[in-house]
Amino acid sequence: MATEQRPFHLVVFGASGFTGQFVTEEVAREQVARDRSSPLPWAVAGRSREKLQRVLEKAALKLGRPTLPSEVGVIICDITNPASLDEMAKQATVVLNCVGPYRFYGEPVVKACVENGTSCIDICGEPEFLELMYLKYHEKAAEKGVYIIGSSGFDSIPADLGVIYTRNQMNGTLTAVESFLTVHSGPEGLCIHDGTWKSAIYGFGARSNLRKLRSASNLKPVPLIGTKLKKRWPVSYCRELNTYSIPFLGSDMSVVKRTQSYLYEVLEESPVQYAAYITVGGITSVIKLMFAGLFFLFFVRFGIGRHLLIKFPWLFSFGYFSKQGPTQKQMDGSSFTLTFFGQGYKQGLSTDKLKPNIRICTQVKGPEAGYVTTPIAMVQAAMTLLNDVSDLPKAGGVFTPGAAFSKTKLIDRLGQHGIEFSVISSSEV
Numbered sequence: 001m002a003t004e005q006r007p008f009h010l011v012v013f014g015a016s017g018f019t020g021q022f023v024t025e026e027v028a029r030e031q032v033a034r035d036r037s038s039p040l041p042w043a044v045a046g047r048s049r050e051k052l053q054r055v056l057e058k059a060a061l062k063l064g065r066p067t068l069p070s071e072v073g074v075i076i077c078d079i080t081n082p083a084s085l086d087e088m089a090k091q092a093t094v095v096l097n098c099v100g101p102y103r104f105y106g107e108p109v110v111k112a113c114v115e116n117g118t119s120c121i122d123i124c125g126e127p128e129f130l131e132l133m134y135l136k137y138h139e140k141a142a143e144k145g146v147y148i149i150g151s152s153g154f155d156s157i158p159a160d161l162g163v164i165y166t167r168n169q170m171n172g173t174l175t176a177v178e179s180f181l182t183v184h185s186g187p188e189g190l191c192i193h194d195g196t197w198k199s200a201i202y203g204f205g206a207r208s209n210l211r212k213l214r215s216a217s218n219l220k221p222v223p224l225i226g227t228k229l230k231k232r233w234p235v236s237y238c239r240e241l242n243t244y245s246i247p248f249l250g251s252d253m254s255v256v257k258r259t260q261s262y263l264y265e266v267l268e269e270s271p272v273q274y275a276a277y278i279t280v281g282g283i284t285s286v287i288k289l290m291f292a293g294l295f296f297l298f299f300v301r302f303g304i305g306r307h308l309l310i311k312f313p314w315l316f317s318f319g320y321f322s323k324q325g326p327t328q329k330q331m332d333g334s335s336f337t338l339t340f341f342g343q344g345y346k347q348g349l350s351t352d353k354l355k356p357n358i359r360i361c362t363q364v365k366g367p368e369a370g371y372v373t374t375p376i377a378m379v380q381a382a383m384t385l386l387n388d389v390s391d392l393p394k395a396g397g398v399f400t401p402g403a404a405f406s407k408t409k410l411i412d413r414l415g416q417h418g419i420e421f422s423v424i425s426s427s428e429v
């Protein structure tokens with residue numbers, strides 16, 4: 001990547017947003033990392049100079065670095081002004097795009113980056129946008145030699161890299177994995193900013209578009225290796241974790257499947273089947289969640305329903321989403337554990353007819369998901385893009401995190417920043 005010719009190695013676009021402010025802080029930390037051997041020139045970008053200045057001043061105060069605002073470039077650009085996006089892209093090696101919902105705002109940024117030879121990382125959790133960008137821009141990005149990497153936040157780096165980690169740790173061929181997300185909260189409870197709420201509402205409201213996109217794209221399915229992974233019921237009991245679980249409706253399934261397809265098609269690696277669940281505790285929580293879920297799915301179907309959901313996030317999400325986002329105390333008190341149960345076949349054994357004969361359990365643990373883990377994951381993905389160049393896919397393109405980073409040191413970098421991957425157990429059966 002052409003870091004030398006561009007004034008900024010990283011540009012945080014949407015730095016004034018709720019998530020953008022924490023990504024800005026994380027880049028500021030990275031800029032002065034102890035192991036840094038070369039400077040990291042960077043800038044913030046957005047449509048309001050005042051808001052960007054305020055974000056830099058807040059970060060300066062929080063990090064105890066009064067000179068920070070004068071060390072960081074400021075670029076004014078607006079999604080509705082393509083020339084301003086081109087100007088931003090020309091000044092950056094990698095754009096960290098925090099402007100969502102991506103279904104409305106994402107494509108002009110991808111287009112500007114591809115046309116101006118700039119790599120781009122986003123934290124999108126919307127499968128329709130991610131899959132559409134692959135279909136529309138993969139070849140153009142490859143021609144330009146740039147990397148467009150979606151879903152590089154909590155959605156879906158822990159899941160995508162977690163499956164790759166599990167495969168790498170297994171002494172044999174991993175053929176199937178189920179993951180169970182557990183979100184832990186402190187005494188102040190949990191909260192998510194309404195930026196993510198809006199993305200979810202519009203995403204669920206347009207589920208039929210995703211089905212149409214998938215049938216039109218006609219991508220080749222990957223072969224089934226080993227015993228078929230059984231789909232669980234909408235509510236199932238996970239004995240190992242002693243809790244009920246439901247399917248996880250984030251982007252993890254879409255992302256991991258596309259990564260596995262890339263690893264099989266391009267690198268000829270054995271593909272892994274995958275299913276994602278979230279733990280919900282006891283039966284009372286299951287009943288509450290079922291009501292909330294049915295209510296949500298009913299409202300997102302209609303324009304007026306979506307309007308109400310967006311106007312009153314706190315009310316309709318039972319306090320889990322708000323326009324103010326989580327408080328610092330709520331963020332400090334929460335964390336996540338993603339547990340993977342994998343099955344496969346001992347080295348040298350055929351995966352054809354036998355039942356799987358090795359099991360492995362791994363975990364990814366990290367701090368609060370949305371605004372601590374996401375900025376760390378996004379910034380470490382960017383550092384990997386800048387530093388592990390020889391380990392990236394040879395040509396550019398539109399990639400999932402697993403496809404782009406499976407051969408890099410991203411998992412080690414995440415570990416150094418508090419997102420830890422570990423093996424819990426591994427046994428023959």
Ligand SMILES: NC(=O)c1ccc[n+]([C@@H]2O[C@H](COP(=O)([O-])OP(=O)(O)OC[C@H]3O[C@@H](n4cnc5c(N)ncnc54)[C@H](OP(=O)(O)O)[C@@H]3O)[C@@H](O)[C@H]2O)c1
Binds near residue numbers: 016078099102193370
């Ligand atoms: N992957 C994950 O786990 C994860 C975690 C957190 C968030 N996210 C995603 O990140 C996205 C942002 O969420 P958020 O809560 O930070 O939302 P937010 O606070 O509403 O931030 C939106 C940002 O977009 C900017 N923006 C809006 N319209 C624009 C335009 N026309 N031109 C330039 N900038 C524009 C806003 O700028 P102004 O300040 O000027 O209005 C703001 O900076 C969402 O899609 C969310 O789902 C993903």
